[in-house]
Amino acid sequence: MKNLTQLFTAFLAIGLLIGGLSTSARAQSGDGFFPAIGTPPNPEVDARWDHYYNYKGITDLTKELAEAHPDLIKRQSIGQSVNGREIWALTVTNFQNGNPDNKPGIYIDGNIHSNEIQGAEMSLYTAWYLAETFGDIDYITNLLDQKVFYIVPTINPDAREHYMQEPNTPHTPRSGLKPVDDDGDGRYDEDGFDDLDGNGHITLMRRKTDRGNYRVDPKYPNKMNRVEDDEFGNYEILGYEGKDNDGDGEVNEDRVGYYDPNRDWAWNWQPDYIQRGAYKYPFSLPENRAVADFVLDHPNIAAAQSYHNSGGMILRGPGAREDVDTYNDQDVEVYNQLGNKGEKLLPGYDYLVVYKDLYSVFGGELDWFYGGRGIFTFSNELWTSYLMFNEEENSSEDRYQFNKNLLFGSAFVDWKEYDHPTYGKIEIGGFKKNFGRAHPGFLLEEDAHRNMAFTIYHAYQTPHLVIDEIDEKDLGGGLTQVTAVVTNTRIIPTHASQDLKNNIERPDYISIDGANVQAGMIVKNRDMNQTVEQKHSPAKLEVDNIPGMESVVVRWIISNNDDYTVTVNSAKGGVASKSK
């Protein structure tokens, strides 16, 4: 056994050497570096993963990627945002190998909540990594031969830009930019934040008072601590930077947007008075409509990931408690297999269920993908406080310590005096908008890689159909019995049980061409010879589902014995053929 292991190690080492050699011509051409394992050593597109791309950055990078890898990446706009920005989508697959529409697909998007920006970087990194390692890493080469990735880095480009270019908190805008009358006074977006200190970050306002409920922390002078209920502090917190712009006695009550794009999806959608943030009706926001139309046009999408932040979660539905019965046992089993792997690949991330571990919410994107289309879908909540010190438990001090010792204080706007028109002498300060939810640069690439690895695992586990066996038996009288075995070698079935329950997607077709078919049947039990005949169009048998890691058996009685071909054609499982 030990010998065997040693032998194997030796083989691996040789393999690595050969692998290394293939790229060494470029990697060691005097550029002054040596490749790190797992990272494309000399990419065609020299992208950086320690900063965030604004709209121009996304537009340029997606264009560059498509131009540098014309056989692997195609870029298209799937629609326009409220303010007319193109929503860029990358189709990543080996276009030289098969029709992408016939390959099982994974759909990945980011940034539906506009302040949750790094989903775009996770998405872009994925496209970049797949294209830059294709041909060098066999696993990736095979993956792009067999699968297709549909990657939409941002599905909320207007408000992403607003988050970056305009004064915001880490939590805003979240919405898109369609103007909404939040406070119902007939005016739209008339009282937003005011960047009183003019630094592009909306931080907090505090005021000194003997009857306050906050005190400055003795160790971290930027930190405000709430005092005990029976004590007075020397500060009060007045909320985020702002003024009463419309003179209605309220501050910042009608900011840009209002609605929540992740309450706009057509599965158990409920209106705003039930589910705050819903807009007029599902897909009443053009960005979401573009995604929905794209997904409806691509029935080969069998898996999906929608990136959010934050908290370190791998979330599945149901979003709403009322939808518990929609997710039944067989599908939950598939989710669990994928989600548990995700927990391993993503230290600090937990595999959770939205309605019971987060909150119960109607009309979310992952519920439409699964409930409405039968697509196995996760939402990863990117960034977790675990990543600060790789510790499960965090105290309220840790953010200040992380800022002090790892970011050297650059994440905080120090408290400064300000003369406010309503509140008088106040102080303004707090964490910057790009801290707390977005990754610090030095941790971004690692998390992008790990999250990508999870979506690659997810994509790999979409159905892969092979025709294992074609068996002939002479029945006499010129009749031959042909039995074919089709196996799905991955975890995800061609039809989720939610799909089967509602006939969302067409059945899988297993057909025989070139034979004179007399009868066709689905074999329920091959050993016991239990079959169900399909009377209409027997040459094209309809199979409800090819479950994950299982086989289906079909049979034809044919009256010639020439060459014929058996083909399985599945919307989500792809196409495979075998000739006699």
Place this chain on the structure above:
Amino acid sequence: MKAIGKLLLSLSVLGMFVLCQPRQADAQDGYSTYEELTNQLQDLESSYSSYANLQSLTTTLGDRKVWMLTLGSGDVKNHPAVAVIGGAKGSHLLGSELALKFAENLLNQTSQDSIQQLLESTTFYVVPRLNPDAAEQLFADLKYARDGNAKATDDDRDGPVNEDGFEDLNGDGLITMMRVKDQAGKWMPYSNDERVMVKADINDGQRGSYQYYSEGRDNDQDGKYNEDGEGGVNLNKNFTYDYPNFTPGAGEHMASEKENRALMNFLYEKGKNVFAVMSFGPANNLSKPVKFNKGGVEKRVISSWFKEDVALNKYISKMYKDELSLKDAPSAPAQPGDLFQWAYFHYGRFSFSTPGWWTPVVTDSADEKQSFKNNKAEYLAWADQHDVDAFVEWTEVDHPDFPNKKVEVGGIKPGYMLNPPYEKVDSLAQQHTDFITKLAEDHPDVKLINFETESAGDNLTRISVDVYNDGVFPTASKLGERNRWVRKVKLSLTLGDGLSLVSGDRMRMIDSIAGDDDVKASWLVRGDGDFTIEAGAPITGFSTIEQTIN
């Protein structure tokens, strides 16, 4: 009587054969085709240009316009409005006709002062035919009761689209029913009227002897007949409340259709002044008001009208029954995904719906009301009495799917049970016009009353006023109070130079004011000068007081 009815029936059948026209000259003739509807709407707009404005909400996949005629004058956007909508269910031609004729009747009466006043203070958004693509099928060479628009849909969700539609087996241009003599069949002729087929009840000792299908072939040989023909999404199943996912005709997801979205976009964004939606469709809460269900208003997803709104429904229902000569409406519940429920539960407005017509009471020779257990038999009895040629007699046809069986085609003509003979429409339309007019007169109506100013000390003045709703309708339904798409009543005080506010709200949003109820407001101001008080919302109209303190 029955014998005479049958005689008449067979005579008219004979007549039909003799005339042998492609489009039958029958009692149903007179309903407007899309082209006729369009012409009538355009004529109304040009004849009454000061009161009527025609626009298209969208163009359908079948390249027809969804017309909306706005009736009113002045600042129509800020007058309380009733949306009058027909034809969400395509085969319900009567609904279209009643909506169209409502507009026509109202405009024809604009010489009357009362109607002029109504149109100067109230707006009507009339959408006579939401699903023109479906409705047109009852005017086509091959007539059937179609509720689906022109979207290509896979109704049986088996992969192929529109692969198994109807066939006109008896060549009469109508799709009716088909019965196949078969010992294994579950259907049998109804004992009280053998033209009608009913399911046999073995628990009543009955045995079926027929299979019963709609008229056509099993084109895709899947054992089901006509389960996926042309005719896409039924718009009255595609709204967002209680949406029936994955059922035939409901569409791929809620609000998937242009027509629904165009209507909802208009009502949400522009129709802020709508206080009631009056739709003509299958549901009927005018003959019988909705019921209050306490559990239904306490859940997260509200599924019952609120008590106060039910009370108003009762009042409006009484008003309806007083206007309508047709009595004894059958119970007609709301349907999943329909317009009627959307208008209340999601749009937040009072929603009223009626089919506009149903089989009237059938009396026997002694003028006694006859009771029926089967609605088709009841309809046919009425049709016989009134010489309505509504039935295609069962006739044998050769059917390739049943080579060795006796197959007959027949049944009630498509659309007949929904749409009365056209000669009935004028009087129905007048009664419904009178009803809608009356309903509209009860609109929420905010007025500023009991206005006073008094000195409250040196250089201080107290201003007080009551914001009063002079209508019967509240300024928001109980459900609407929670709904951000229903504007609250805004009360504001604007001070000119020389005046400053000492106490009171410069602006205040009032959730709702019930009919004949008021909300009191007062302010303390300092100094001299002009001020303006304004109260209202698009749903109530606006009222203003301008004064000066010297």
